[in-house]
Amino acid sequence: MLIFADTAEIDALREIASLGVLDGVTTNPTLIARSGRNFVEVVAEICALCPGPISAEVVALDSDTMITEGRKLAKIADNVVVKVPLTGEGLKATKVLSGDGIATNVTLCFSVNQAMLAAKAGATYVSPFIGRLDDYGADGVDLIARIRAVYDLYDFDTQILAASIRNPAHVEQALLAGADCGTMPPSVIKALYEHPLTAKGLNDFMNDWKKTGQSIL
Ligand code: G3P
Numbered sequence: 314m315l316i317f318a319d320t321a322e323i324d325a326l327r328e329i330a331s332l333g334v335l336d337g338v339t340t341n342p343t344l345i346a347r348s349g350r351n352f353v354e355v356v357a358e359i360c361a362l363c364p365g366p367i368s369a370e371v372v373a374l375d376s377d378t379m380i381t382e383g384r385k386l387a388k389i390a391d392n393v394v395v396k397v398p399l400t401g402e403g404l405k406a407t408k409v410l411s412g413d414g415i416a417t418n419v420t421l422c423f424s425v426n427q428a429m430l431a432a433k434a435g436a437t438y439v440s441p442f443i444g445r446l447d448d449y450g451a452d453g454v455d456l457i458a459r460i461r462a463v464y465d466l467y468d469f470d471t472q473i474l475a476a477s478i479r480n481p482a483h484v485e486q487a488l489l490a491g492a493d494c495g496t497m498p499p500s501v502i503k504a505l506y507e508h509p510l511t512a513k514g515l516n517d518f519m520n521d522w523k524k525t526g527q528s529i530l
Pocket residue numbers: 319339340341440442444445476477478496497
């Protein structure tokens with residue numbers, strides 16, 4: 314599964330990128346607003362920092378303007394993926410942008426039927442939101458598994474980008490459900506490798522090694 318960071322914070326991205334496990338970045342209007350940065354400038358900086366797919370979302374609600382915005386965003390860098398909401402207008406824009414050869418990420422997906430339409434429109438990625446479905450009292454991970462089953466049954470090429478991931482359990486469940494990618498806050502990426510038993514075991518090793526009085530170098 315490809316690991317994407319869901320943020321527009323450059324310093325946090327630098328730290329995660331240094332781990333060597335970052336495959337891409339997703340942003341959305343809320344994350345851009347939270348960064349306090351100019352949208353085009355921060356997307357360009359992220360694209361330079363991370364060579365993988367970088368999702369930048371249109372903000373128009375009509376397909377014609379989404380297409381115009383998407384074509385402008387695609388010019389920022391070769392690794393820009395144009396993010397489009399899963400609405401009727403968004404599907405129209407996805408069809409045109411994918412016809413232009415522009416990579417698209419259809420976002421705010423909450424059902425199998427929506428994901429099916431995103432694939433038919435030629436979406437490169439579809440973003441089902443696990444956490445927000447859980448908040449709604451539904452089963453977000455189960456949606457990933459059902460989309461996986463349908464995409465495999467009908468041989469759709471669209472990649473499932475599990476989004477709205479809130480914790481390591483969501484990551485493990487998305488892995489088992491067959492998501493192609495997962496996007497999550499940098500804090501969740503860090504939590505993937507942090508474990509109290511690892512810390513305790515390493516501490517015990519170090520204490521026992523010190524007793525030998527030896528050094529490797
Ligand atoms: O950026 C898309 C998605 O990951 C947003 O997640 O936590 O705002 O539901 P969240």
